[in-house]
Amino acid sequence: MSETQGSALQWLPHVLTVAGSDSGAGAGIQADIKACAAAGVYCSSVITAVTAQNTVGVQGVYSIAEEFVTEQLRSVLSDMKVDVIKTGMLPSPGVITVLCQIIKEFQVGTVVVDPVMVSTSGDILSGPSTLTGFLEQLLPLADIVTPNLKEASALLGGISLETVGDMRSAAKSIHDLGARNVLVKGGDLRGSSDAIDIFFDGEQFHELSGPRIITRNTHGTGCTLASYIAAELAKGTPMLLAVQAAKSFVESALLFSKDLVIGSGPQGPFDHLYRMKKHQNDINGPNSRFSADSLLLYAVTDSRMNRKWSRSMAEAVKASIEGGATIVQLREKEAETGKFIDIAVKCVAICRSYGVPLLINDRVDVALACDADGVHVGQSDMPVLFARKILGAGKIIGVSCKTPAQAEKAWADGADYIGCGGVFPTTTKKNNPTIGLDGLKAVCLSSKLPVVAIGGIGAENAQSVMELSAPNLKGVAVVSALFDQESVVAETDRLKSLLMDMVMTDR
Ligand SMILES: Nc1ncnc2c1ncn2[C@@H]1O[C@H](COP(=O)(O)OP(=O)(O)OP(=O)(O)O)[C@@H](O)[C@H]1O
Ligand SMILES: Cc1ncc(CO)c(N)n1
Numbered sequence: 001m002s003e004t005q006g007s008a009l010q011w012l013p014h015v016l017t018v019a020g021s022d023s024g025a026g027a028g029i030q031a032d033i034k035a036c037a038a039a040g041v042y043c044s045s046v047i048t049a050v051t052a053q054n055t056v057g058v059q060g061v062y063s064i065a066e067e068f069v070t071e072q073l074r075s076v077l078s079d080m081k082v083d084v085i086k087t088g089m090l091p092s093p094g095v096i097t098v099l100c101q102i103i104k105e106f107q108v109g110t111v112v113v114d115p116v117m118v119s120t121s122g123d124i125l126s127g128p129s130t131l132t133g134f135l136e137q138l139l140p141l142a143d144i145v146t147p148n149l150k151e152a153s154a155l156l157g158g159i160s161l162e163t164v165g166d167m168r169s170a171a172k173s174i175h176d177l178g179a180r181n182v183l184v185k186g187g188d189l190r191g192s193s194d195a196i197d198i199f200f201d202g203e204q205f206h207e208l209s210g211p212r213i214i215t216r217n218t219h220g221t222g223c224t225l226a227s228y229i230a231a232e233l234a235k236g237t238p239m240l241l242a243v244q245a246a247k248s249f250v251e252s253a254l255l256f257s258k259d260l261v262i263g264s265g266p267q268g269p270f271d272h273l274y275r276m277k278k279h280q281n282d283i284n285g286p287n288s289r290f291s292a293d294s295l296l297l298y299a300v301t302d303s304r305m306n307r308k309w310s311r312s313m314a315e316a317v318k319a320s321i322e323g324g325a326t327i328v329q330l331r332e333k334e335a336e337t338g339k340f341i342d343i344a345v346k347c348v349a350i351c352r353s354y355g356v357p358l359l360i361n362d363r364v365d366v367a368l369a370c371d372a373d374g375v376h377v378g379q380s381d382m383p384v385l386f387a388r389k390i391l392g393a394g395k396i397i398g399v400s401c402k403t404p405a406q407a408e409k410a411w412a413d414g415a416d417y418i419g420c421g422g423v424f425p426t427t428t429k430k431n432n433p434t435i436g437l438d439g440l441k442a443v444c445l446s447s448k449l450p451v452v453a454i455g456g457i458g459a460e461n462a463q464s465v466m467e468l469s470a471p472n473l474k475g476v477a478v479v480s481a482l483f484d485q486e487s488v489v490a491e492t493d494r495l496k497s498l499l500m501d502m503v504m505t506d507r
């Protein structure tokens with residue numbers, strides 16, 4: 001059919017979750033399906049148990065007979081191409097045995113094991129009788145196993161785990177039991193202000209640390225993390241990157257949902273599909289303060305160049321606006337905070353009088369203090385999610401991105417635009433690898449956000465940039481082409497006219 005319609009057949013990465021149902025839908029199968037959906041991955045589901053569960057706890061468990069688990073597994077695997085199997089609640093030794101047989105029979109490529117044993121509310125989901133099955137049958141098939149502290153302890157005969165050091169030793173011991181990679185989750189580590197997980201690939205340890213979000217809505221973080229890892233693996237993401245992406249997803253979802261009220265118990269669910277909600281918010285307009293058209297000619301200041309041409313920052317900024325700059329970013333890498341504020345206050349006043357937005361590079365505090373229009377942050381500066389938290393919906397936040405993955409995250413975290421580069425080599429920023437026009441195009445295509453290109457751009461090559469057929473590429477950001485010039489007004493005006501011609505002929 002698709003041939004007659006002239007369209008290519010489409011393949012969607014596919015995770016099969018083998019897990020229990022949570023009637024409250026915060027954890028279990030329901031969390032797995034939502035996490036995979038959020039990652040853009042198809043998720044089929046074989047149900048091993050039905051729980052009567054809510055935000056208070058688990059009131060009942062009804063295990064599905066192993067014959068019927070087998071029937072479900074055969075149904076899915078005989079018909080569909082599954083890339084990754086993710087396991088959650090496995091209520092009996094018999095279910096573990098049939099699952100392992102079927103994984104081998106159908107030669108499923110990748111297996112993610114979340115050794116769910118006890119819910120955070122303290123209820124038993126898989127009793128001690130399954131321990132041997134986990135240890136002897138399932139772990140040796142696992143590409144990654146993701147125990148929380150209690151589960152890691154249970155797998156290791158009940159040893160106590162209280163410190164990050166204990167988590168490292170546990171990860172190594174569990175690796176020795178046969179799992180190829182181990183992630184010991186520290187969500188429940190007492191007395192830690194960060195949420196620290198330990199990843200061990202058999203050779204190296206990685207301490208994955210993120211801020212602990214203060215919220216009651218952490219029900220299902222474990223299921224979600226494992227499913228998101230499975231989803232990333234199904235897309236072909238390498239193991240460590242998949243784990244990092246999953247942790248970052250959980251963190252963002254918890255932050256976005258921290259004040260959500262569902263249920264009256266101590267542990268609420270969170271919103272896996274927050275990105276859709278965020279998108280709705282965007283459409284509905286808190287970001288209407290920002291017009292993407294202002295990215296057309298984006299002037300980034302440089303005090304070294306100002307010194308060379310003996311002009312003050314205020315003079316340089318004013319000249320760039322008179323020449324036609326549509327937005328200005330104050331970039332001060334050397335100035336002390338007091339000096340920076342002094343300059344920023346002057347520039348805010350100038351920009352405001354012309355109606356041109358002024359952004360501050362990197363320093364969220366300076367932007368707030370001077371009531372600038374927003375900030376531009378790099379990948380190693382304050383994360384967009386936190387900058388947004390501090391600045392609120394009323395400010396513009398831009399972020400530098402070199403890769404589609406960074407671009408995707410920029411949008412999910414609430415950025416208003418992406419600065420993408422360095423497109424061409426430049427002397428302004430040393431040791432900054434260039435991504436070329438191809439890299440720029442890849443970033444544009446992978447994001448819904450407006451993009452401004454940066455790096456070695458001037459009148460001579462602006463056309464080659466603007467010709468990229470990406471509708472969200474809105475302009476060029478320049479430093480030396482405006483500021484390392486005898487006349488800032490004249491050079492800005494020249495580039496602006498070129499850009500205007502390009503956008504006009506485009507229409
Ligand atoms: N409050 C929090 N803030 C940030 N990250 C968290 C928080 N709580 C848990 N996490 C992260 O969520 C992931 C799951 O960890 P956790 O130790 O809670 O698993 P779990 O106990 O199996 O979860 P579940 O509640 O589903 O049983 C880990 O990456 C952990 O660091
Ligand atoms: C069904 C089910 N699976 C897993 C967990 C662990 O969070 C839970 N609470 N319920």
Ligand SMILES: [Mg+2]
Binds near residue numbers: 120148187188222
């Ligand atoms: Mg937990």
